[in-house]
Amino acid sequence: MDIFDMFFGGGGRMARERRGKNVVHQLSVTLEDLYNGVTKKLALQKNVICDKCEGAGGKKGAVEKCPVCKGRGMQVHIQQIAPGVVQQLQTVCLECKGQGERINPQDRCTSCSGAKVLREKKVIEVHVEKGMKDGQKILFHGEGDQEPELEPGDVIVVLDQKDHGVFxxxxxxxxxxxxxxxxxxxxxxxxxxxxxxxxxxxxxxxxxxxxxxxxxxxxxxxxxxxxxxxxxxxxxxxxxxxxFPEKHWLPLEKLPQLEALLPPRQKVRLTDDMEQVELQEFNPAEQSWRQQREAYEEDEDGPRTGVQCQTA
Incomplete structure (x- = not known):
């Protein structure tokens, strides 16, 4: 057995031990579903092995090893890129499209047209238990796509919780x-x-x-x-x-009665060196103070970036 066969010729044995790809589906649930528990039905499209040809793709004996790639599904090309330097390129066999075998058109299975599998719809029941959370995975072992000589992969359902209006x-x-x-x-x-x-x-x-x-x-x-x-x-x-109540919700003459029931307000003693100013409404969206400040300052710990005096 040459080196190529060691890595690719034994692919049939390795394939029988490998599993198909897992399939991931998201399932939308509400917070109520996660609180109370619920059973939801999920419709899937999956590949199943053709019953008519039992996954052979054609009549008995009609399937033959691809003569181009010798059943490996891959072709190796040697390309010289410089004197004494060669490059080995590996590509999918165009004759068998990587399958390692081919079937004469007249001998192909009439049900699957030689594809060995059929597309089928299946509905699975997903039991969402109380207390499950957003992003939690529910595993359905062996419910993935079927392929000849491969153990089916799993279907993984990922819970996707919708936002709730209250909680x-x-x-x-x-x-x-x-x-x-x-x-x-x-x-x-x-x-x-x-x-x-x-x-x-x-x-x-x-x-x-x-x-x-x-x-x-x-x-x-x-x-x-x-x-x-x-x-x-x-x-x-x-x-x-x-x-809090809106402006002027209480007549002015009743304010003293309310004040008498509330904790005392802070009193300020005015002096001649104090200035009294008027409070007005402020809307940050209509002011440019924030943009101006960001143009001249970095964050609180950073230096100012405005005009600075140069030293000679």
Whole structure:
């Protein structure tokens, strides 16, 4: 056996030990699907070995070794690129298109036309378990394309979670934002939360408790189910956004009554060397201050890049 046969002539034995390529499919799921678990059907197009010729491609004895590449599927060409220097090029055999064999047209299988495989539609059921996550893979062993003398590869389903309108997932926890009016933030509230399994939670702020803008509170055991331990759940985290009233919501004559109920404001003692200025509305989108600053400065730790004095 020559060196070429050692690497390519034994390809038939190596092929029988090899597996076909894996096929990857994305499956779109909602956060509700991952919370409750769901079974989805996925339609696949796959190659299956032709039943009529049993993967031979033609009548018995009609398949012969390609005389051009001697069954290797590859051809080697020697090219001289300089005196005493040759280059070996390996290309796919054009006669058999890399198959290593050929079939006379009149002897080809009428079902697969000599291709040995047929394209077939198959529907598989994908069981999405509670607590699975975005990007998680579900393996279907041996459901990939079939090829003669090859073990079929696998079908790998990758979960692709859609964004949710209320909740964001962080591991086993669920995060949500909740708006509360200023009166609720100061005086207390009762709020409802619709869960991903269609229950209703009622949350209540404690008497005398003040909710600040951006405050985080949590409900233990109301997050995502733990994968493979669905009776256990993570934490539901709520971030509160305090909504302040619009301008002039309260008549001026009633402001003293409100002020009397609130913590005292800071008092400033004016002196003659102080200047009083007027606050006005500011819209960054209509100002060029930011662009001008970036043109003259780098980041906070970098040097200014504006005009500098030269030293002689």
């Amino acid at each position: 964001q997932r962080r591991g086993h926890d669920l995060l949500m934002k909740m708006k509360v009016q200023l009166s609720e933030a100061l005086c207390g509230f009762k709020k409802t939360i619709a869960t991903l399994d269609e229950r209703t939670l009622v949350i209540t702020s404690k008497s005398g408790e003040v909710i600040k803008h951006g405050d985080l509170k949590c409900v233990r055991g109301e997050g995502m189910p733990i994968y493979k331990a669905p009776l256990e759940k993570g934490t539901l985290v709520v971030q509160f956004l305090v909504v």
